[in-house]
Amino acid sequence: MEQIRFLGEEGFLAAMEEENKKWRKQYVTRGSLRSFDGAKLNYYVASPENPIASVTLVHGLGEFWGKYHEYAWYLFQAGYKVFFVEHRGHGYSEGKVSDPQLIHIENYNTYVEDFLSFTESVVVPESAGLDMMLIAHSMGGAIATLFMEKHPQYYSRAILSSPMLKIQVSSNSPLVALTISLGNIFFRRSKHIAPNQKRFSPNAPFETSNAASRPRFEYQLRLRRKDEHYQTSAATIGWVLASIRVHREIFRRISNLKVPVDLFTAGKDHLIDPAGYDMFKEKLPGTRIHAYNESRHEIFNADEASRKRYYTEVLEVLNGK
Numbered sequence: 001m002e003q004i005r006f007l008g009e010e011g012f013l014a015a016m017e018e019e020n021k022k023w024r025k026q027y028v029t030r031g032s033l034r035s036f037d038g039a040k041l042n043y044y045v046a047s048p049e050n051p052i053a054s055v056t057l058v059h060g061l062g063e064f065w066g067k068y069h070e071y072a073w074y075l076f077q078a079g080y081k082v083f084f085v086e087h088r089g090h091g092y093s094e095g096k097v098s099d100p101q102l103i104h105i106e107n108y109n110t111y112v113e114d115f116l117s118f119t120e121s122v123v124v125p126e127s128a129g130l131d132m133m134l135i136a137h138s139m140g141g142a143i144a145t146l147f148m149e150k151h152p153q154y155y156s157r158a159i160l161s162s163p164m165l166k167i168q169v170s171s172n173s174p175l176v177a178l179t180i181s182l183g184n185i186f187f188r189r190s191k192h193i194a195p196n197q198k199r200f201s202p203n204a205p206f207e208t209s210n211a212a213s214r215p216r217f218e219y220q221l222r223l224r225r226k227d228e229h230y231q232t233s234a235a236t237i238g239w240v241l242a243s244i245r246v247h248r249e250i251f252r253r254i255s256n257l258k259v260p261v262d263l264f265t266a267g268k269d270h271l272i273d274p275a276g277y278d279m280f281k282e283k284l285p286g287t288r289i290h291a292y293n294e295s296r297h298e299i300f301n302a303d304e305a306s307r308k309r310y311y312t313e314v315l316e317v318l319n320g321k
Contacts, residue, residue: 004077012215035117042092043085051081053131060138064091064230066223085118097191104236108246111143134158149253161264166247166276190238197234211301254283262317267293
């Protein structure tokens with residue numbers, strides 16, 4: 001771990017445009033696979049010469065490969081083979097609705113089945129017997145948790161980073177759920193933009209973002225400005241309903257989760273209800289909690305001190321400490 005040079009604020013953009021870009025060109029390959037229903041999913045693999053294990057990154061809502069360039073780079077430097085798939089409706093994966101900025105799903109089990117296809121078709125054969133671990137962020141945390149409950153045999157350890165075990169009360173109240181559900185039924189608006197969701201803006205403000213590192217926010221925004229595939233940003237009514245239901249689905253099957261889990265939480269997270277973390281810890285007492293009280297939702301894009309501690313602890317967990 002000592003050989004990894006964690007990037008600070010100053011010089012970050014230059015390092016990503018030069019060193020990280022060179023690394024991606026040399027060591028990262030891109031591929032695609034057909035999921036269970038024929039949808040084409042886009043993925044990336046970063047392969048060191050002698051990997052010590054493999055790590056699969058599971059991204060959140062509206063995210064894409066470019067948002068994890070830095071994260072994957074550090075894991076690669078630590079000796080891990082890194083896998084990343086863009087969820088359906090995200091990035092270059094198929095499954096988008098007619099408005100390409102909207103993100104739609106009717107049921108999280110579709111995401112789970114996609115991830116099973118990716119795991120069996122790509123991760124297992126390309127890991128070639130290596131120990132396989134997961135790191136999942138936000139919506140990806142909900143997907144990964146459901147996946148491990150249904151398919152515990154693939155991954156040996158999991159890190160859930162600001163996982164969407166329960167979305168914030170403002171979106172999760174029974175009244176909101178009932179209102180959206182009735183609107184969905186009577187007006188057939190499942191694929192329409194949900195209330196309070198915002199379309200992509202090339203001038204999105206840093207101050208209200210989920211990141212506390214301005215250069216990292218700017219790097220990702222630049223990628224989104226250049227490529228319309230990365231401009232998915234607003235959830236549909238169907239996605240919101242599915243995300244409300246996923247909380248119940250997770251905890252209905254929680255006893256099936258046998259994989260050791262480390263839970264990384266952000267204290268200034270306006271998207272996730274921390275009650276979900278408490279329930280998770282209560283049901284699985286062996287869960288280790290890593291609290292980042294001053295971080296916004298994206299801990300890997302937090303302030304410099306928190307970020308360095310975060311990556312250090314992530315690597316310690318992966319190394320079995």
